[in-house]
Amino acid sequence: MVFVQSKQHHVAEWVKYLVIALMYGLVAIDGISSALADSGKTPTQQTEINENNDSVPRLVVESDTVAARLGGYHGILAFLHNFAVPALLADSEIASFFGNLTQTPAEIEQCLAMMLDHDLGGSSRHSGATLESGHRCRGSMPKIHQGRNIPDEVITKFFGIVSQQAELAGVSQFDIKAIAKVLERSRPGIRNK
Structure with a gap:
């Protein structure tokens, strides 16, 4: 009977160490901060579209992205x-350029946050997401800014104001440059449309 108790105690110890090792592995490989940043996302935000245009759940959360350092979609939206x-x-x-819009400020913020999260390495969809309000985010900058x-x-x-506010919010210069680069790529689709 002593042998059975000793064996059960030995197995319990190994299970405990296995769980601890798995937790350390999660932190070392994926980064706990990105796992926590993505935990509040809806299933739609935690999926990506593959080459067959199917929605596939993300299985790996990358922690070394600018989006993860900014808190993902929720951090960027905030x-x-x-x-x-x-x-x-x-x-x-x-x-003056925000007058006569069909979208609410909240809808614009949510769509822009998803676009930035996606373009900075996060798991949000770049375009096509339907918000709770029913508004569908568009990905075409010329269409979004047409007639403006x-x-x-x-x-x-x-872009300068966004960069200044990011600096005031404590965002690193490296990440501000990455944000500026993403915003700069959208310039041709916005200018004089």
Whole structure:
């Protein structure tokens, strides 16, 4: 009987060590911060589209992305809502381009947060997501900005304000440069459309 108890105790110890090893593996390989950042996402945000246009669950969460360091979709959305959008709308020249929109500010923030999360290495869809409001995010910058006639200098000012707010929010210079690069890629689709 002593042998049976000893064997059960020995197995329990090994299970405990196996669980600890798996936890350390998760931290070492995927990074616990990105796992936590993605944990609040909806199933739609935790999927990606493969070459057959099928929605496939993400099995690996990458922690070394700019998106993960910014808190993923939710962190980027919070930054836009609390810092960037108020600063942008405080500028009368930029605010004038937000008049007569069919989307609400919240819809614009959510779609932009998904686009930035995706383009910075996160798991959000780039376009085509349908929000709770029923609004469907578009991915075509020329279509989104059609008829706005936004001059290049206003786009530069917009990008500058976003970068300034990111710095004030404590984002690293490396990540600010990555955000600026993503925003800069959208310039041709926004300018004078």
